[in-house]
Amino acid sequence: MPLLEVDSVVAGYGAGPPILTGISVDVDAERSYCIIGPNGAGKSTLLKVVCGILRPRAGEVRLNGSRVSGMRPDQLLAQGICFVPQDQSLFAEMTVRENLTMGAFLVKERAVVNERMARVFEMFPVLQERSGQLAGRLSGGEQRMVALGRALMMDPTLLMIDEPSLGLAPMVADQIFTTIRGFRALGITVILVEQNCQRGLEATDWGIVLDLGAKRFEGPAAGILDDPRIRELYLGSMCRRDVE
């Protein structure tokens, strides 16, 4: 049974037009995924629906077979669904440590929180150095690490990351992707949305192509960019290039 099933979901913002137009996607626990597609395809919107920030207008989302669509983000978090938004996702006026602690907001036992924080510092030593600094003052890459660290604090089963390398220099992006690959080893199912397809696909197992609010096709990440259908549909121009 797939970990997550998105079943014919239709969703949009406010009273506006539907961005997702009846999308169906299955996510297996053992794989990591990268969702690619042109601007406006609905990639971020899909993540927001799964994590509960956006309510679907039609269709269902199921986690391990049971319906979760319509639940609140905090309820979904309790079930292990975590989301790292694009850009500006930190509490700017809190310290790094406070931001991380916020990740474990739902956890009552201090010991558990401390244990998780220790693991995060192990994975991101630079965060330990900067633990007392205000998150708003860190560099782009460091902020991204805080965001990922905070996600780890939530002890996710399914971790969705929206554009992890956005605005980062190639070397820093490399680090971020290496980290993300590491999450796999921790047993976390990762779903990335990446405009920088090359790198996103290199860091994951399976690629899903979205366009006009629905899934066009999917396949192993490694070969998907060479698929003739991509060339045909997008003239190979849908991916953001690395900043040279």
Add this chain to the structure above:
Amino acid sequence: MTDFLQTVVLGTLLGGVYALMGSGLTLLFGVMRIVNLAHAIFMIVAAYIAFYAFELFHIDPLVSVLITMPAMFLLGLAVYLPLFPRIEATPRYVEMTVLVTFALTLIVEGVLGFLFTNLVRGAKPGYTTDALLAGGIYIPVGQLLALGMSVLLLVGLWLFLKYTRIGTAIRATMQNRTSAQIVGVNIRRISAISFGLGMALAGASGSLMSYLFVFYPGQHWRWVALLLALIVLGGLGSLKGAVIGAISLSIISSFVTRWLGPDWSSLTFYLALFIILMVRPQGLFGKTMRI
């Protein structure tokens, strides 16, 4: 020199109260993007409660804070829950909150006017006429006590926000609503609690208002204008800004009163507002707004 200090002292005494009044407004905007035009009329509701508590039961206005705060908290929930979650999805949400709270203002003002008429009221506990003399400076006791109460409540608010779970959740929501959602804050609950809390602060302000100033329902516009000017100056959504804005404007206004007379004191707030809007529209401590 004494004259100068006297003016500063008088300004500071009132500044604390303005800060308390402004903090409630700021909380509502910071957490929920609600511009509460009804804040002042609700303060006046609390002032009436405090006034009658004093007249009928001889409860000191300062003590009445223990009544007005919980009462207004509950009233806040009663007002928030049926109305605001409904309008959350409206485009131009902030302006919608202005219109909705405006409608509330009319309703409450009308009801108050009907019940109590526009007769000017003011509670008069003993200390309204007392004053201390310290180093040649005259310190009205009533205002000193009000400052004390304001400081107490503001410090309490600060401690609450910094050290309690709910307080932390509120702070997180004020800083980044989406992120608060994804770390598991129940935004619905936090919003309702924040609204109640903002109203409770209005309640405490009302208790103080009942003896510090004379009040009547029609006066609320004057207060709203003043308080809104204050928090726009400090930066919408910034508690720090509200407090600093309140105290500095109050001191400046105290000087204006000294030189030009009491009629012009509110002018200070408005002129400061216009200047800030031209020079730095997001206020002293605000971030540039996304409407």
Add this chain to the structure above:
Amino acid sequence: MSDSQNPATVGTTAPEPSSGGRDAPTRGRTSRRVALAAVAAIVLLIPVMPIPSYNYALQLGTNALMWVAMASSWNILAGYTGYISLGHNVFFGIGGYSAGIALAYWGISPFISAPITGLIAMAVGLAIGLITWRAKGPAFIVATIAMLFVVGMLFDNWEFVGASAGMSLPLPPFPVDTAKVPFYYAMAVSAFGAVYLAYRIAHSRFGLGLRALSQDETKAEVAGLNTRLYKLIAMSLSAFFIAVTGAIWAYSLSYLRPTIFFNIGIATQMLVATIIGGRGTVAGPVVGALLVVAVNEFSLVQFGGTQLNIVVNGVILLAVLVFFPRGVVGSLREARKLPQFLNWD
């Protein structure tokens, strides 16, 4: 709260498809013109018809026309651009006082000076617009309230016009029996003028720009619209007929006093009328003004004093905001049930 990562483009409402085929639009337009002309004729003929309670009816009519003018003007700024002004009657006061001064000191009839006061108000509107140039949303609203209070305070302390006690004006030279008639017609002129101005703006490129601005200001700016200039012009234009109305009102009262003209209750009424009727539409403020005047008369009769009247206004406004946020005209239009004769957009 809308999570606005909305990639939807800035849309403007498409022109209403008319029911029926090719001929229908023309027929619809003609019958609409006839209906409107009939209404206009009735309005103009009322004073010469033998109605019971003549003076009362005339006064009511004058009030209604006054609020039509005020609400329509307020709508030019608040409805078309979305910038809500809670201090708009500052222009009402400027109109009233300018005309009053001209009358008292130079004997000029406000019927003549009214358009000039309109121009003065437009200039003041420009000044206010410049001060609030960079203010958006709530900051703007607060600024307008502050503006009203400041100007009110200035007039409260201006000895030349009697400060807070005010001053009386020379009485109008009309025979007692028909004293109300000239004011009725003057207000009618103001009302027709204001509605016509709103109509022309709505159907102009300027109006299109205003609508784009109100939907998404950032996108409009990015698309090349000089949003600040547009807002400034809208503010200025909206001032004209409010001042004209103020001038006429001052004349009819024969008295000037700051609390009459600068009291926020007047801005309140403009807002309530426009929102209830349907902001952003041309017919909305008209419908809203008539409703508000009717409701107020009813409350006055039922409840006597004005306090519960305010409550009724508030309750209706709240109900409209929650259930019919587009107001009477807007909601009808959305439901495609708007009678053609009210479809002036």
